[in-house]
Amino acid sequence: MDAKEKAKMEAENMEKEVEKWKVKKLIKNLQSARGNGTSMITLMLTPKDQIALMTKKLNEEHGTAQNIKSHVNKLSVLSAITSVLQRLKAYNRVPANGLIIYSGTVIMDDNKEKKITMDIEPFKPVSRTLYMCDNKFHTDALSEMLESDDKFGFIVMDGNGALFGTLSGNTKEVLHKFSVELPKKHGRGGQSAMRFARLRLEKRHNYVRKVAELATQNFITQDRPNVSGLVLAGSAEFKNDLASSDLFDCRLVPIIMKVVDVAYGGENGFNQAVELSADCLAGVRFITEKKLINKYFDEISKDTNLYCFGTGDTLKCLEMGAVEKLIVWEELDTLRLVGRNPNTGDEFVHFVTPKQAEDRKHYVDPESGAALEVETQQVIEWFAEGYKKFGCSLEFITNKSPEGSQFVKGFGGIGGLLRYPVDLVQLQELEEGNVPGGDIAIADDDDFDEDDFM
Numbered sequence: 234m235d236a237k238e239k240a241k242m243e244a245e246n247m248e249k250e251v252e253k254w255k256v257k258k259l260i261k262n263l264q265s266a267r268g269n270g271t272s273m274i275t276l277m278l279t280p281k282d283q284i285a286l287m288t289k290k291l292n293e294e295h296g297t298a299q300n301i302k303s304h305v306n307k308l309s310v311l312s313a314i315t316s317v318l319q320r321l322k323a324y325n326r327v328p329a330n331g332l333i334i335y336s337g338t339v340i341m342d343d344n345k346e347k348k349i350t351m352d353i354e355p356f357k358p359v360s361r362t363l364y365m366c367d368n369k370f371h372t373d374a375l376s377e378m379l380e381s382d383d384k385f386g387f388i389v390m391d392g393n394g395a396l397f398g399t400l401s402g403n404t405k406e407v408l409h410k411f412s413v414e415l416p417k418k419h420g421r422g423g424q425s426a427m428r429f430a431r432l433r434l435e436k437r438h439n440y441v442r443k444v445a446e447l448a449t450q451n452f453i454t455q456d457r458p459n460v461s462g463l464v465l466a467g468s469a470e471f472k473n474d475l476a477s478s479d480l481f482d483c484r485l486v487p488i489i490m491k492v493v494d495v496a497y498g499g500e501n502g503f504n505q506a507v508e509l510s511a512d513c514l515a516g517v518r519f520i521t522e523k524k525l526i527n528k529y530f531d532e533i534s535k536d537t538n539l540y541c542f543g544t545g546d547t548l549k550c551l552e553m554g555a556v557e558k559l560i561v562w563e564e565l566d567t568l569r570l571v572g573r574n575p576n577t578g579d580e581f582v583h584f585v586t587p588k589q590a591e592d593r594k595h596y597v598d599p600e601s602g603a604a605l606e607v608e609t610q611q612v613i614e615w616f617a618e619g620y621k622k623f624g625c626s627l628e629f630i631t632n633k634s635p636e637g638s639q640f641v642k643g644f645g646g647i648g649g650l651l652r653y654p655v656d657l658v659q660l661q662e663l664e665e666g667n668v669p670g671g672d673i674a675i676a677d678d679d680d681f682d683e684d685d686f687m
Contacts, residue, residue, distance in 0.1 A: 254617060258614075269368065271306065273335075273338070274334070274337055274364075274365070275334075275363060277333050277362060279327070279359050280328070282362055288318065288321055295315070298311050299311075313350075316348075317350070320336070329358075330354060330356065333359065356378065389499070390465075390471045390475065395447070396503055399460060413440055415433070416433045437474075448475075458484060461488070462489075464493065466493045466502060466503075468502070491513045525628060526637060528650070529650060539651045539654055542647070543648070544584050550657075554623065555653060556649040558650040559616060559626065559627050560630060561613055565646045567584055567612040568610070569584055569615050570583040570609055571610070574601070575606055576603050
């Protein structure tokens with residue numbers, strides 16, 4: 234695989250991660266929404282469904298809703314159904330991955346009602362059709378899309394045969410299996426012990442060779458592994474012989490994640506192997522996260538100036554185009570306030586914590602005292618929408634691994650790996666505390682408390 238294909242694959246994976254983060258944020262907002270009665274509609278269509286049939290069903294539901302006794306609830310349900318019908322009119326056919334529509338009247342924190350209608354074209358196919366009226370939105374289908382689509386390979390081999398399978402999310406698939414008859418340790422007589430032992434070892438060797446060849450056929454595509462990891466399982470020493478054999482493809486050796494002992498062969502052994510390796514499979518994302526953060530910490534320990542951390546320094550490096558990988562905690566709550574003076578048209582941008590956002594000074598022009606028109610946006614949303622403009626990749630991390638937790642607590646949950654060294658201390662002295670461009674401001678150091686990010 235050449236550098237161009239590798240870069241393309243990395244870009245596609247990064248786009249997927251950004252999409253997953255957006256879906257995760259959407260799920261969080263939808264799950265917290267509540268309404269009165271059964272006025273909140275969840276509609277899911279699979280790629281094979283027809284718009285006309287669902288429209289007919291909704292019209293029937295609209296007629297049935299006329300019989301709801303509660304006047305307030307009846308009006309809310311009718312309004313939601315009408316909104317869903319209007320959204321369906323915008324589609325001639327169901328999109329390639331299906332369609333999800335949420336519509337209903339939501340009760341806000343101040344007990345005011347707000348009508349919400351949104352249509353979503355998911356990044357993974359919708360697996361089932363659903364129409365549900367409830368006091369909440371149903372987000373199970375969206376949650377399923379966040380499940381890892383990494384594929385893991387399994388080789389289960391014992392004295393009776395071998396099985397090759399894959400696991401992706403909750404889906405298991407048997408790729409190939411075969412049985413074998415191997416001689417036992419003792420013969421029936423009439424053969425010399427040495428000759429019998431030689432024939433036995435030869436057949437065992439041929440068995441291992443066949444398994445190794447089939448492993449290459451099933452788990453190697455275009456000269457590279459087609460699975461994220463490989464688990465070897467069995468009830469005898471065959472799995473260890475395979476792992477240490479020169480016959481086993483050297484491209485598969487680095488992705489062996491675990492070797493487990495199982496009591497059975499075949500599909501029962503496959504199921505048991507999945508259970509025994511669950512902890513290993515769940516940690517794949519954490520391993521990737523750990524490698525990224527450890528590389529970041531290495532740059533800091535070597536003092537290479539190929540790193541930045543904190544909101545202020547990271548934004549400076551982004552403006553310079555120096556950031557190669559932008560690393561952000563997926564729950565970072567820093568806000569981006571864009572203020573506009575309606576009298577002069579001047580714009581001001583501030584990056585603040587939620588606590589600092591309560592300060593009135595961010596909403597008033599310091600010179601004229603005029604009230605500013607302020608738009609508030611989470612900085613992580615701003616990064617997700619515009620990271621490509623800075624020519625960098627975007628990496629989301631959690632605080633569930635020790636390294637991720639250290640990054641969040643010690644560095645504020647935001648930082649980056651740089652393309653070239655940048656001496657931020659010297660840059661700060663040269664700029665006398667001003668951020669490039671002059672119209673972007675970070676909260677004063679006195680107010681910018683690291684604990685505000687926790």
